Structure formats: structure tokens, C-alpha cells
Amino acid sequence: MAIVSSSSSAVVPKLRTITNLTLQLIPTLSTASATITTTATNHHHKTTTFSSVLNSNLFNLHHKNRAFTSDSTAVVSSSSTLSTPNPNSTRHEEYGRLLPCPAENSLPRNIEHLVVRKGGPILDFIANSLDLPRLYVADLIHFGAVHYALVCPKPPSTATMEEIKLYKEFTKPSVLRKRVSIKGKTVREAQNTHRITHVDQFVEEGTYVRVHVRPKRFPRCYEIDWRSRIIAVTESYVVLNKPAGTSVGGTTDNIEETCVTFATRALELTTPLRTTHQIDNCTEGCVVLARTKDYCSVFHKKIMEKQVKKLYLALAAAYVPCGVMTHYVQPIRKSPKIVSEDLIKEWISCQLEVLECRKVPWPNAVLEAKYGIQDFDWPNKEFAYECKINLLTGRTHQIRAQLAACGAPIVGDSMYMPAAMAEIASPGLNPFGRYKKQFDSEAEREYAAQEWAAKHGKEPGLAIGLQASQISWDEGNHCYEAGRPWWSQ
Secondary structure, three states, X not given: OOOOOOOOOOOOOOOEEOOOOOEEEOOOOOOOOOOEEEEOOOOOOXXXXXXXXXXXXXHHHHOOOOOOOOOHHHOOOOOOOOOOOOOOOHHHHHOOOOXXXXXXXXXXXXXXXXXOOOOEEHHHHHHHHHOOOHHHHHHHHHOOOEEEEOOOOOOOOOOOHHHHHHHHXXXXXXXXXXXXXXXXXXXXXXXXXXXXXXOOOEEOOOOEEEEEOOOOOOHHHHOOOHHHHEEEEOOOEEEEEEOOOOOOOOEOOEOOOOHHHHHHHHOOOOOOOEEOOOOOOOOXXXXXXXXXXXXXXXHHHHHHOOOEEEEEEEEEOOOOOOEEEXXXXXXXXXXXXXXXXXXXXXXXXXXXXXXXXXXXXXOOHHHHHHOOOOOOOOOOOOEEEEEEEEEOOOOOOHHHHHHHHOOOOEOOOOOOHHHHHHHHHOOOOOOOOOOOOOOOOHHHHHHHHHHHHOOOOOOOOOOOOEEEEEEEEOOOOEEEEOOOOHHHO
């Protein structure tokens, strides 16, 4: 029995009958407040959130062309019964094992959302429900790609009467009161997700299960000599020169192919390293990994108290003046990050200081090919500008967004460079830039932000011209450098 799943990145959660054992939901790209966080189902690797209250206006704005119906290609009759998956089915040919890792993420990521009608081992439930090979399901669990919550999210206001009825069947008070596992918890608490950690973990009736069927992969992990990337090893921490194209601590659907995992193995440590801070997947450079839970807390505290200083080298496509640069970033989780030169109510301040800016050769074709650099026909590729930056606040994509807003995007930044080029070609296109627009309402500002975000591109596949070149703390008593960045090798 094959089940066809939507791989859309922005479809509102929807309850549908699949079989007499499961319900299916489809994810949303809503910015509403959330109790369950997951990863979007497209190549952009954005964040998708579920909430007990969903913003139907956002749904109507972004997805007005998608019908909220149970199409026959994705639904199996409720009178069907589940049987042992057919090992000769095309589904089993498509899904073999997660390893070896493919050379690139060529297939769209997709997520299946299920609700358990009959309790049992999680591996059996997923293999039967989605007609997947058991070894593949075991791989997904090992990768951390399977999550559960005791109670499933509430469907949106656009749901059909049948879908609402199905949801109420699992969440009506008389049913929830009988579930010992959620006694003493609020509905919101019961909707919090947790990772499935064992293939034989039991899931009870009414449990919500989220399966990231095609996790985001990091083939770069298998190409690196990780031992050579270790900068320092102490009793409390390890400093790693993180390679571009890798994740520090993993994603929602992949905690196996990470810097933490591979550095732990390279050092032959018996206790896994811990993430203390993040840098973007496409960024290389210094990362501190804690060896103990206690030191992880200690380093977090140092960051919160601004005792940790981070210096970056950024390869900008245009000259950047030295001095402090201040912008205000829209407080949303998804990318790209929209920044404004002027203060906007509830937008968050982000600051950096450009210490130096020197002209250097633009990376040659060999380097561009090696690190997957896209230049998008930038008009002047004879020279680039290497900027030494002191990061004063640590916002997601901060350096990338701020430099692009100044007309000097980072070389290879496929997300922010297209928007910067569009603004250069049509000054005033960026409603929050130098030629800022006046808005009559908050709704108008929000719409303008969405329109400007659409001018941006996809997240880089491998590297950009950005390196976390130095990290120090305790007034410089601990100071480490990453060495030469990829573009100067």
C-alpha cells in the first residue's frame, strides 16, 4: 500500500483519514506562536510551527490557491486495513537505507504527520502506516528524524467538518481524562514534541507522531579530515574549526551528520560533545563544544553575560566602511532575515563593528567550484573586500543580512545577494532600506516585508565568504583562531 505525501513547504495542518490506524496532518509555514517546532518540507530549510491556535489569515494570504480537501492521491480509504509492507513495492525501491549518504540533497524533504489509533512499538507503527522498510525506519530513528507528542495539534479554521470530527475524537476531555500519561499536564504541555530514541519505544493510542521521511543530509561530513580541524582540546571543552557545509549540532531531522558527532568520533571520546553556540551551516570557523553538561551551562552563561567575543572575516562583494553598523531585524523565526535602518517597534537591534576592510582578489573559478560559490553575475568580480568584523550582537544571519542591506552582500550568499542586486538595479525596492517607505498600518508593513523577502534566494548549499575567525572569553585568557579562510588558500 503506497501513501503519497505532499511535499509542499507551506500547507496548513490538516486531519485526514488514511487508514483505520492513522490520521495524517500536513505542515504549515505559519509564524504564529508555537508549542511544536519542526522543519519545513522544502529545500529552503525554513522553520515550520504548529500551534493550538493557527493564523488562518496567513494561510489565506500564502496558500489561497491550495484546496483544503482530501484528494484521492494522498488518502487511502478508511475501510482499508494495514498489512505487512510489500518488499517488492516501488516504495521499497525508493527507500533503502540512509547510508551511504548521497552526494547532494536531490530529493525534496517531506514530513508525515500521524496519530496512533492502536498502541504498539514505534518502528512497527511507522513501517506499516507509511509502507516503509523497517531498516529505513530504524535509520530515521537513529538520525533523530522521528518525533512524538502526547496530543496532536488543533486543525485550522479552514478544516472540514469531518476533519474537525476526527480531531475531536482524539482530544475530547472524556478521552484525555482516561490517558494516564497526560495527567497533570495542560494541553499545551502535552503538545510539546520529543524525539523518539529507540526503535522499540512504545507509542500509545492518541499519540501524535511526526516522521521526517527524507531528512536534510550533510555529505560534506564524510569528506572532512576531522582530526585536522581540531584547534584545541581541554578537560572542559574542544575548539573546532568547523567546515562550511556542515551543521554544528544538527537539524530537527538529522542529529547524526553533525560536527558534534564527527568531532566526538575523531577524538575517540566516550562521552558525546555538546553544542554551546551555533554558526550557520554555510559558515566556517571557530566553534566551542563542551565536554560536560556543566561546562555547557558555564559557557552559555558567559555568552549571556557578553563575556565571549567573536571576530569574523567576511568576503564582501563591495566596499564596506569601517565603524559600527546598526540595523533592526524583524522578530520572526523564518529566513531570510529582514532588517531596517530605522527603529521599528518590537524589531530587535543588531550591531556589528567593521574593524578593517581591504581589497582582495575575487575567488577564482577553481575555488568557486570547490566550495559551490554562486556569484549571480555580480557586476564587478575583479576584486572583493575582506572585512574584519566584531560581532556585537549575535542574531541569526546578522552579518549576512546587514552587509547585504548596505549593498555589499557576502560572496556566494545565494539567499541575500539576489535581493541586494535587485535593490541596486531598482533603488527603493527595499522598503526598509535607504529609500525607506512610509507605512500607514502595521498590516501594510508586514505585507511589504513579505514582498521584500520574496526577492531573496535559497540558502547556500555549501559555503559563503564568511568565517568565524577568532573566539575569546574571560578577557582574552582563552583565545583561539581558525587560520586562513577558504578564499585565501
